[in-house]
Amino acid sequence: MHPGSFHLEDFPRSARHSLEFQFTAGGQEIGFPVLMVRGDESGPLLLVSAGVHGDEYEGIRAILEIFSELSPANMKGDFVAVPALNTPAVWNCTRTSPLDGANLARVFPGRADGSPTEAIAWHFGQTLLPLADLYADLHSAGVACEMPLLVGYDATDARSRDAAFAFGAPVIWAHPNVPPGRTVSEAKARNVPSIYTEARGAGRIHRDDLSIYKQGLRNLLAHMGITSGSPRAAPSPLHLLGDGDIDQSIPAGHRGFLIPHVSILDAVEKGQKLGDLVDLTGNVLETYTAPVGGRVVLIHACPRVLPGEPVFLLAGVHP
Ligand SMILES: [Zn+2]
Structure with missing residues (x-):
């Protein structure tokens, strides 16, 4: 479906939904998948994305496995996830898009009539981000780099900080500034609290990183009251401070x-x-x-x- 005709309320509660947003940009047919688990009862909405960079795989798999694990009967609220946002880059195994060379994490808010990457940013930001009570963007170090498994948060937003600690990563990074063009800067512009994650990457999925990502998503759902129970915190995480801008x-x-x-x-x-x-x-x-x-x-x-x-x-x- 075209993202412009998407309305969450058209999709019934007590059900799982799998759809694809499709649109044309720069003369190309572009699409990305949207997975939703709508709980039996109304409540907050957790929005999760992965595949913003096409060579980062942990988040894609964590979303697919949590989507199949969740049951609407036990949920007060919604889980909405895009397992792969920059699909041209994901199928090309590259950080940036093969269609326009752009980095999706530098072009937000994007443009409806822009390049393929700008249009992906625009439709995600216009259609899904405004629905979120909390947004988590799952990254990793990609094929070229190595990073520790960490969760980063906006140090100026207590909701973002609380979500970061609830996620349960062994390293937690406070950012005094959120640079422009990112998914998380677009969330901030819309007053949606957000976190992002990084993992070891190097073009593969480490089993222990995957299990922390999956437990992190379960922890966020419990933290928000969408599922019952309490988040399982990491024992004495390392707390870092700084801008966290890989461009630096x-x-x-x-x-x-x-x-x-x-x-x-x-x-x-x-x-x-x-x-x-x-x-x-x-x-x-x-x-x-x-x-x-x-x-x-x-x-x-x-x-x-x-x-x-x-x-x-x-x-x-x-x-
Ligand atoms: Zn990334």
Whole structure:
């Protein structure tokens, strides 16, 4: 169906619904799936998305498995999920869209008459985001990078913070600023509290990351009162603070082969050596040092690094 003719109330309660939004953008037929479990009783609505970047797979599978697990009979409210939002990128196994080269997490609010990626952003933001009482966007490190499993939240919104702690991730990252163009910045513009998640990625689904994502979705449903029970919190999560903008990572200045000297979540001091970029005879092209003290939250996982790609990202520990 066209997203413009979607009305949640047209879909009966006490049922599961599976549909596809379809529209034309940039001369291309585009679509993305929408899965809904409408509880027996009315209540809040949890909106979840994955596949905003096409090479991040944990969230897609977590949504599919939670969708099949939920029963409307035990729910007061709704679970609405888009398992793969940027479908052209998902089928291409790339972070950005093969149709227009755009990054869906940089084009929000998008445009109805824009490129395929801009149109996806527009229809998601106009049709589904306004329905949400809480929005969770499931990412991961993608094929090129490695990150710890973490949940990030808008530090200016207590609802976002509470949801992040309820999710149950081992690392929780408070962001004082939400950069523009993201799914979560569009949610903030609509006064919808949101969280996002990252996982190890590298183009595969780690079994333990998947189980934390699935338990995280169950925890959010319980936190919102859509299902009964209490969220199962992570024991003493690591709490980080900082902008969390991957665009602010230390970038490579050359093409080279990366030799990291640190691992994910290592504590580093300002000035500490993070790694070397070498050529294929071992000559050091660049040496990376920590611009600030903190924890390592991103390492370029594929040793072949291209100019401009993110190599390392650090985050401070929450005081
Ligand atoms: Zn992502």
